Amino acid sequence: MVDRMGTWRRRHVLAGVVGATAALAAPSILRAAPSGKPVRVGGTLSLTGFLAQTAQIHKIAAEIMVEEINGRNGFLGRPVEYVLLDDQSKPDVARSLYEKLITVDKVDLIQGPYATAPILAAMGVAQRYGKVIIQSSMGIPKLQTYEMAFPATPFGPNPEQTYPNVILDAMASLPTPPKTIVILTSKFPSAQFMAQGMRTQSEKRGVKVLLYLEYESGNRDFGAIAARVKEANADFLWVGSLGLESNQVLEALRKLDYTPKNHFHLYPAPGPLALSPDGKNALCSTFLEPAEPFMSRPGVARQAAAYKERATKANLPYAIIDAQAAGMISEWQILEAGVNGAKSLDDKAIAAFLKKNTVDTIYGTLRFDGPYNHGNAEQLIKQAQGGQWKVVWPTKYAAPGVKLIGS
């Protein structure tokens, strides 16, 4: 006897399996892999020279995003190709290379370089050729005067006013708020800019500035500076540092048997400071850390995992995603949103779309309708606790159980 019922069931099960597979595969089939002539996006990063440490991070983040975008629909159905050149950390080289990318390589779109000086150089070229330029690391927003330049990091239009107040708010929440401050800063333009803002805002809020010191970027010996900081013995030490300068300052202080009561560092190398015993309870600026609530944002967990894998493979000593990598991810998210929104590779159409719309990025929803095309300021404060960075301020961004620790 033929088991018709069994055959029928098997056929239905088989049909169901095929149908389910087709249904699951449908979005990717309908989307289709991007095809045709690639959309070439040109940009430079400081792959060599004194800014190279950070450029490596941006390069990895950009590669992740290009793959991610090509895994979706590319730009308007065409694959995206990132034409990356090395500006050697020199603004004049950046200027020449952007000129070359636009006039010789004839790229369709451009992405911004890293750091204020190369960005300013590239922005001039972008303006001359009417190209949209998105950047993530111009620490002095008021210099972004070109109407088709867009920030990918939420510094806000006046970080020299807003961020010092975020820091001072955090300090004011401590059981013993600091009454005196020492401001020590590199003369690197974006650090110096913030330091001057910190001095002004501190004075406005009645925190006495005992000492304001500027040192040349790349300063080798912090012994004498440490002696001055120790002698001032303020309640709060604010350091406008870059890279390992913070570690050097704290080590020089330790050699004098001095530990600052509360200390903040602007742009330090995150890994070495968090892991150093001197970095205990150090405060630092950030926009995102790989913890809640940030990891719940769409795609962040995947991007953080991809970044960790690639940064480890590239032998970077700190392979954890942070605000630097996030800046580049945000750049590409904004460009993708601009192209999709404008349904065009035309720079003017993309700029017009971005000015009128918000974009969901790794940093949350960004808008570009304020002064210098900036939206809200979203600077946060993280603290080195137990060898890890934890966002502590504003408290709504702190993970459950994480609190700001004072002296």
Added chain:
Amino acid sequence: MPSATLLGQALISGVLAGGMYGLLALGLSLSWGLLRLVNLSHFALAFLAAYLTYELGTTYHVEPWWSAMLIVPAMFAIGVAQHWLFDKFKVNELASLLITFSFAVVLEVAIQLYWTADYRRFETHYSTLSIKAGPFYIPVLELVLCLVAGVLAWGTWLWLRRTYVGKALRASAEDADIAAAYGIDHKKLAYLLSGIGAGYAGVAGTFIALIATLAPAQIWAWLGVVFAVVIIGRLGNPLGALFAGMLIGASESLAMAVLSPAWAPVVSFSVLIAILLWDPDWL
């Protein structure tokens, strides 16, 4: 007005920091003064030694003084090999600038390829140790550096003044043809001196690994100030290089304490210009 404690501490910090300038200037001064070769790759060799010390220390947990036992002879060999090239292609003083600059750039790129451009820091438990002397603190590592620099500078000075080889080298630097007429083989001695200069870069590199932050671009951070030190200390004078290093270090540090840290880089070149204008007999 800064306190006496602050001034004293700044002076101590500066003199000890100047020890590093002197140590880096030592090999450069010998090469420039006695071989008439301006070896810009000296800084790259020092940083290569620093990275090797870092690598041996962090990956294989080799103490830096043991690393130095390996690295200094290796640097000596590189110095000899480098001189073989100079000799083969008959490189003169001006051409040496360009060739050694190229060599330094190649080394910088090689360092970046292997260790990446990221900052590296060799953390040791003794890196922040200090000796307390009254109100002052003397960093142990910098003190050891100064002592090593002092021993090397003094030893080299004695070697150049008291030994036949040293006198022969000085004679060749004065007039190679006349020295050759007296049977001095300048070429062989030049290999020895080139090796010693590179070996000193190896010693400096060991201390750079322990004291400074490592990044490939940092190779060039010392160039200006060390050149000033070499000139102030007089070419080919090892003790002069050390004292000039300490003078510049102390001047920079006092400027940081009394004026502003931003003035420090101006000081080294101001001292250089002042001394050149003064034109003392010993220069």
